[in-house]
Amino acid sequence: MKYMHIHTLGCRLNQAESDVMLQKLYELGYEITSGEHPADLCIIHTCAVTHEAEVKCRKVIRHTIRQNPNAEIVVIGCYVEKDIETLKNIPGIDLIVDNKRKMDWLPYIKGAKQKTLSILTGTTWELHSIRHCPSTKPITIPGFHRANIKIQEGCDCYCSYCIIPYLRGPSRSRDINDILQEISWRIQAGVKEIVLTGVNIGNYNFEGENLITLLDRIYEQFGNKARIRLSSIEINSLNEDFLIRMKDNDYPLVPYLHIPLQSGSNTILKKMNRQYEREFYRDFVLQTVDTVPDIGISTDVLVGFPGETPLLFDETLKFLENLPLFFMHIFPFSPREGTPAYSFPEQVPNLEIDRRVDLLIELSKRKRKIFYEKSQNTVRPVLFEEKENEHWQGYTDNYIRVLSRNPECLENKLCHVRLENIFIDHMNGTVLNIIN
Numbered sequence: 001m002k003y004m005h006i007h008t009l010g011c012r013l014n015q016a017e018s019d020v021m022l023q024k025l026y027e028l029g030y031e032i033t034s035g036e037h038p039a040d041l042c043i044i045h046t047c048a049v050t051h052e053a054e055v056k057c058r059k060v061i062r063h064t065i066r067q068n069p070n071a072e073i074v075v076i077g078c079y080v081e082k083d084i085e086t087l088k089n090i091p092g093i094d095l096i097v098d099n100k101r102k103m104d105w106l107p108y109i110k111g112a113k114q115k116t117l118s119i120l121t122g123t124t125w126e127l128h129s130i131r132h133c134p135s136t137k138p139i140t141i142p143g144f145h146r147a148n149i150k151i152q153e154g155c156d157c158y159c160s161y162c163i164i165p166y167l168r169g170p171s172r173s174r175d176i177n178d179i180l181q182e183i184s185w186r187i188q189a190g191v192k193e194i195v196l197t198g199v200n201i202g203n204y205n206f207e208g209e210n211l212i213t214l215l216d217r218i219y220e221q222f223g224n225k226a227r228i229r230l231s232s233i234e235i236n237s238l239n240e241d242f243l244i245r246m247k248d249n250d251y252p253l254v255p256y257l258h259i260p261l262q263s264g265s266n267t268i269l270k271k272m273n274r275q276y277e278r279e280f281y282r283d284f285v286l287q288t289v290d291t292v293p294d295i296g297i298s299t300d301v302l303v304g305f306p307g308e309t310p311l312l313f314d315e316t317l318k319f320l321e322n323l324p325l326f327f328m329h330i331f332p333f334s335p336r337e338g339t340p341a342y343s344f345p346e347q348v349p350n351l352e353i354d355r356r357v358d359l360l361i362e363l364s365k366r367k368r369k370i371f372y373e374k375s376q377n378t379v380r381p382v383l384f385e386e387k388e389n390e391h392w393q394g395y396t397d398n399y400i401r402v403l404s405r406n407p408e409c410l411e412n413k414l415c416h417v418r419l420e421n422i423f424i425d426h427m428n429g430t431v432l433n434i435i436n
Contacts, residue, residue, distance in 0.1 A: 202237020
């Protein structure tokens with residue numbers, strides 16, 4: 001028996017890709033080590049969205065090498081694409097794979113420490129479609145209750161601060177029939193929530209079939225066998241067609257959207273090369289909460305972009321205060337070499353960025369509390385995933401984290417739950433009945 005360990009950093013798309021790799025490695029006879037067996041193969045799936053992400057990648061790589069001196073060490077992902085020269089100089093790595101070869105490196109592994117470093121790099125991106133589906137039905141891996149399904153790759157937007165289009169290439173979409181096949185396999189394995197993910201999923205377009213078409217094809221084939229969740233999606237990709245489906249109780253698309261904003265100032269949005277103005281964002285969010293009862297909406301905000309004066313930051317703060325958002329992911333601006341914003345003038349001092357981040361984190365906490373208060377004493381469907389300190393943990397359809405004490409095993413059970421006590425990052429609830 002051969003044992004593997006995989007450490008995935010960064011986005012949900014990385015996780016979706018790691019899931020497929022795990023399935024393929026299971027087919028090759030590997031099992032995930034629980035710690036009682038030393039690993040024969042260690043994979044670090046890297047991220048390079050910020051400078052801090054790069055630092056974390058290097059720490060994880062070095063820690064993995066120290067903890068697994070006899071294992072074959074494979075480093076893949078966006079940090080390889082960003083800074084392969086640094087990785088070449090870290091002793092103990094056996095195989096480095098860039099994003100162009102990310103899904104075809106498995107024939108090159110040996111399952112043991114190698115004497116020399118091997119490097120797999122590609123010369124071109126897949127330009128028309130992406131290949132992402134296992135060739136055979138995946139083996140069921142314990143604990144896989146929510147499946148991240150990759151539907152799209154790359155981005156053509158080129159926001160002035162973002163390195164990702166340079167690391168993942170142009171936008172291209174996955175064959176709709178491959179997506180449906182993988183969803184079928186996941187549902188057969190007992191998965192009860194499907195998350196559609198990619199770099200820019202709103203750009204999904206395979207032979208004229210867009211994201212709405214894909215959602216309808218999923219509904220036609222699988223009905224309500226699994227609930228469907230969209231990962232992060234850009235505001236200019238959304239329209240009323242999504243809202244009509246979300247408010248339909250028979251349609252499996254859950255009432256939740258994560259819509260990146262980045263700034264509430266039109267001046268800064270223009271400098272960021274974002275393709276909308278704040279009024280467009282506000283109007284759609286207000287339409288959404290009016291159309292879809294109890295919908296949860298979250299966002300990303302980038303703080304301290306070059307030229308963001310105190311007055312322009314105040315525009316963002318006030319704009320967000322008046323939006324019915326659920327919570328906010330707050331990111332300090334991180335200059336990325338190779339992007340236009342790297343050399344923009346009027347860089348904001350780090351201490352000032354930290355101050356602004358703290359203000360928005362506090363606002364996010366208040367908004368989360370308001371949303372929880374509106375949900376208190378209501379009944380919502382919760383998909384429980386794992387046990388944590390005597391409590392079962394899961395998420396509502398509109399993405400409230402819920403903990404519940406229950407003597408029954410609720411792993412991978414969809415239940416009606418009455419939401420009760422409010423805490424900082426979750427609510428407690430009482431299970432009323434198991435749906436399935």
